[in-house]
Amino acid sequence: MRLLLVEDDRMIGESLRGALRQAGFAVDWVRDGRAADSTMSSERFDLALLDLGLPGRDGIEVLQALRARGDRTPVIVVTARDTLASRVRGLDEGADDYIVKPFELDELLARIRAVLRRHAGRAEPALTVENVTLDPATREVRRDGVPLALSAREYAVLEALMLRPGAILSRAQLEDRLYGWGEELESNAISVYVHQLRRKLGDGFIHTVRGVGYYVGPPKSPA
Ligand code: CA
Numbered sequence: 001m002r003l004l005l006v007e008d009d010r011m012i013g014e015s016l017r018g019a020l021r022q023a024g025f026a027v028d029w030v031r032d033g034r035a036a037d038s039t040m041s042s043e044r045f046d047l048a049l050l051d052l053g054l055p056g057r058d059g060i061e062v063l064q065a066l067r068a069r070g071d072r073t074p075v076i077v078v079t080a081r082d083t084l085a086s087r088v089r090g091l092d093e094g095a096d097d098y099i100v101k102p103f104e105l106d107e108l109l110a111r112i113r114a115v116l117r118r119h120a121g122r123a124e125p126a127l128t129v130e131n132v133t134l135d136p137a138t139r140e141v142r143r144d145g146v147p148l149a150l151s152a153r154e155y156a157v158l159e160a161l162m163l164r165p166g167a168i169l170s171r172a173q174l175e176d177r178l179y180g181w182g183e184e185l186e187s188n189a190i191s192v193y194v195h196q197l198r199r200k201l202g203d204g205f206i207h208t209v210r211g212v213g214y215y216v217g218p219p220k221s222p223a
Pocket residue numbers: 007008009051052053054
């Protein structure tokens with residue numbers, strides 16, 4: 001999952017980016033409203049965390065512009081403005097949720113999961129493909145009911161594939177979901193994670209389409 005963090009406070013930004021990466025998200029960080037505008041116009045994110053008090057362009061204006069473009073990227077407003085009026089305004093302008101600073105990381109993570117779940121239109125939070133179940137709320141993965149220990153990156157690859165069974169994701173698309181800007185990336189990283197996942201999930205779970213990418217779900221007959 002790829003998140004955009006819009007936050008002008010360096011300390012908050014650095015600690016949030018670190019914590020969210022730790023939690024297995026790919027995180028990009030911009031520090032002013034105009035950069036948020038241009039980044040969200042040109043790149044796709046699974047969710048944005050948007051501070052309201054920003055230099056350049058206010059967070060509410062960023063949100064208005066985003067929705068005016070017809071962009072439905074989920075947005076959680078992260079703000080110190082804990083007055084009722086600013087919260088209501090944020091929601092009215094198309095935010096999916098808000099959280100007031102200071103907040104506990106666990107609460108933010110729970111809100112991110114809830115928003116992503118609603119956005120995906122899933123009432124049932126756990127994803128199931130064949131004998132494998134993945135619960136985004138607990139980040140628990142089970143094979144035949146038995147919990148598996150996955151690294152944050154392995155989990156991220158598996159989640160991306162299980163969100164859309166049958167859809168072939170290229171290495172570049174998977175890399176995009178795993179890494180923020182400027183993060184070091186070995187050229188064979190995705191193959192390594194897929195290899196590790198196959199050891200844990202069994203060989204037949206993740207299918208390779210040579211030269212194209214990977215998918216899960218019923219095997220496709222070769223074209
Ligand atoms: Ca701010």
